[in-house]
Amino acid sequence: MYICTAQQMRELDAYTIEYGGLNELLLMEIAGNAVSHALIHNDLTRDAIITIVCGAGNNGGDGFVIARRLKEMGYNCSLFLAYEPQHLKGVAAQHFTIYNKNFPNDWQLCDQQLTRLKQQLGESTYIIDCLLGTGLEGELRLYEETLIQCINDATAYKIAVDLPSGLHATNGRIPTIAVHAKKTYTLAAPKTGFFLQQGPAVIGEWHCLNISVKIAAHAKLGMDLPQVIDDKLVSSGIPYRPADGHKGVFGYSWIIAGSSKYIGAAVFCSNAAFQTGCGIVELTTTSAIHIAIASQSPDILLTSYDEALEIPNKANVIAFGPGLGREKPTLHQAILQKITALNHPLIIDADGLYYATNMQEQLKKRSAPTILTPHPGEMAMLLKRSIDEVENNRFGVAKELAKRYDAFVLYKGHRTIITAPNGQQWLCPIGDDALGRGGTGDVLTGLLTSLLAQGSQPMAAMQVAVYIHAAAASEVGKRTGNYKMTAWQLIDALAIKLGQYIR
Numbered sequence: 141m142y143i144c145t146a147q148q149m150r151e152l153d154a155y156t157i158e159y160g161g162l163n164e165l166l167l168m169e170i171a172g173n174a175v176s177h178a179l180i181h182n183d184l185t186r187d188a189i190i191t192i193v194c195g196a197g198n199n200g201g202d203g204f205v206i207a208r209r210l211k212e213m214g215y216n217c218s219l220f221l222a223y224e225p226q227h228l229k230g231v232a233a234q235h236f237t238i239y240n241k242n243f244p245n246d247w248q249l250c251d252q253q254l255t256r257l258k259q260q261l262g263e264s265t266y267i268i269d270c271l272l273g274t275g276l277e278g279e280l281r282l283y284e285e286t287l288i289q290c291i292n293d294a295t296a297y298k299i300a301v302d303l304p305s306g307l308h309a310t311n312g313r314i315p316t317i318a319v320h321a322k323k324t325y326t327l328a329a330p331k332t333g334f335f336l337q338q339g340p341a342v343i344g345e346w347h348c349l350n351i352s353v354k355i356a357a358h359a360k361l362g363m364d365l366p367q368v369i370d371d372k373l374v375s376s377g378i379p380y381r382p383a384d385g386h387k388g389v390f391g392y393s394w395i396i397a398g399s400s401k402y403i404g405a406a407v408f409c410s411n412a413a414f415q416t417g418c419g420i421v422e423l424t425t426t427s428a429i430h431i432a433i434a435s436q437s438p439d440i441l442l443t444s445y446d447e448a449l450e451i452p453n454k455a456n457v458i459a460f461g462p463g464l465g466r467e468k469p470t471l472h473q474a475i476l477q478k479i480t481a482l483n484h485p486l487i488i489d490a491d492g493l494y495y496a497t498n499m500q501e502q503l504k505k506r507s508a509p510t511i512l513t514p515h516p517g518e519m520a521m522l523l524k525r526s527i528d529e530v531e532n533n534r535f536g537v538a539k540e541l542a543k544r545y546d547a548f549v550l551y552k553g554h555r556t557i558i559t560a561p562n563g564q565q566w567l568c569p570i571g572d573d574a575l576g577r578g579g580t581g582d583v584l585t586g587l588l589t590s591l592l593a594q595g596s597q598p599m600a601a602m603q604v605a606v607y608i609h610a611a612a613a614s615e616v617g618k619r620t621g622n623y624k625m626t627a628w629q630l631i632d633a634l635a636i637k638l639g640q641y642i643r
């Protein structure tokens with residue numbers, strides 16, 4: 141599923157109207173119809189008390205269609221207008237006229253003190269938010285701020301149409317306040333703001349409704365739209381595991397990780413790789429970690445950092461960096477030099493990224509794929525910008541880094557973005573605070589290494605890894621509470637999740 145900015149949505153809308161034979165009035169009818177159908181099928185009970193709050197733009201116009209359709213089907217539905225009908229323009233005005241013809245004067249204007257509105261909202265079981273959509277510009281006016289506050293104060297189940305009012309559709313910022321939706325029915329495509337900044341906190345559960353907008357025209361219009369990773373894509377990306385496969389078939393991961401301070405990073409990364417199907421895992425690390433691995437995970441092969449410079453192993457994929465620390469810069473830089481020259485897929489994570497900053501040109505020249513996995517702090521370091529600057533432009537900086545290093549980039553965050561060297565982007569729509577603790581990134585690197593070792597192509601491996609990692613963590617969180625998921629529990633859950641997604 142493609143993700144659009146507000147501007148891209150407007151262009152696709154215009155294209156649909158120009159070349160698809162649909163006019164704006166019809167598109168709004170389709171949109172309102174799609175939402176009312178979704179509401180009836182998924183949400184509303186027959187005794188529901190529904191209030192629809194409409195603004196003066198086209199988001200409000202959708203609301204008039206929804207109100208008419210619900211009333212036609214006998215639902216108890218009240219319509220509130222934020223502004224006098226004479227302020228309505230274009231197709232929103234036309235749809236209000238149609239509504240009024242069918243249900244004459246069966247609407248109310250939000251009064252000055254908002255007493256009527258507050259009382260109605262207080263008695264409602266559902267509030268349908270059609271105040272503002274993709275047309276929000278700048279800071280909210282005080283009046284809209286007060287309206288949104290009233291909606292949020294009510295205990296009713298809040299459903300946003302297209303997006304929660306007050307949220308900026310493109311950048312995910314909430315300049316003042318936004319409707320805190322339990323659910324969002326978005327039209328034609330989810331908006332980039334759903335996955336950036338404060339967006340994820342207010343959109344609730346979101347569903348995209350097809351309203352005949354020609355999204356497929358994006359390429360013709362020169363748009364480079366990111367896509368959302370979904371269940372189907374994950375299932376198709378999991379490497380095939382033949383029943384007669386032996387350890388050689390399932391790949392050899394070489395993980396270079398850990399230091400006396402960061403023991404867990406090496407332990408978790410190598411275990412995540414081994415426990416998600418990789419045939420052989422070799423861990424090159426420091427002596428303190430050898431003891432931990434020997435007692436806890438004897439299935440993992442062990443070598444020392446000094447050996448890494450000398451002994452070629454049989455790996456078909458290399459991961460460099462988790463818990464490396466910066467205490468042995470000469471040795472670690474030399475190891476990165478050596479492995480950069482090898483013709484294997486190479487994942488560079490954590491402190492490995494610090495060493496990568498000195499090797500941009502060599503990394504760029506590699507013929508085998510390179511995958512960089514920065515969190516926001518590491519992205520800021522790699523691009524020599526502040527964390528705020530990179531976080532304010534997540535899609536943009538991920539593309540920039542991919543181009544600079546001619547690499548795949550997995551940009552971690554609440555909504556992780558993955559980018560191919562050619563700029564193609566995918567976004568992971570799931571994951572929560574269960575993952576917000578040290579060690580979960582090391583587990584992700586282990587899983588990613590394992591999938592590559594088992595034969596996945598880089599993009600598929602990244603798609604599967606971020607999604608399975610997030611889904612597994614949410615499941616553990618549901619069982620244990622998000623406060624106490626351990627890296628071991630996450631590793632155990634990865635293999636189970638992979639099993640659930642296998643075709």
Ligand SMILES: NC(=O)C1=CN([C@@H]2O[C@H](COP(=O)(O)OP(=O)(O)OC[C@H]3O[C@@H](n4cnc5c(N)ncnc54)[C@H](O)[C@@H]3O)[C@@H](O)[C@H]2O)[C@@H](O)CC1
Pocket residue numbers: 149153167168171195196197198199200201202271272273274275276277278279280281284301302303327328351353
């Ligand atoms: N995606 C699509 O293809 C379609 C979109 N439609 C709807 O059209 C919406 C976009 O319509 P519009 O462009 O008219 O925009 P909106 O309805 O989102 O917003 C425009 C209104 O918001 C007010 N406004 C803007 N900034 C404000 C601020 N800071 N404080 C207070 N008020 C502010 C404007 O005065 C105007 O009344 C979409 O969100 C969607 O709901 C549908 O009607 C049909 C098709």
Ligand SMILES: Nc1ncnc2c1ncn2[C@@H]1O[C@H](COP(=O)(O)OP(=O)(O)O)[C@@H](O)[C@H]1O
Pocket residue numbers: 490515552553554555556570571572573574575576577578579580581582583584
């Ligand atoms: N609130 C959250 N929602 C979704 N994913 C999260 C959240 N917090 C952390 N994560 C994920 O957890 C992982 C943390 O990785 P990282 O910061 O490298 O940690 P570490 O290096 O300690 O293992 C990343 O994959 C990140 O996307």
Ligand SMILES: [K+]
Pocket residue numbers: 199269270271272273300301302303304305
């Ligand atoms: K809305």
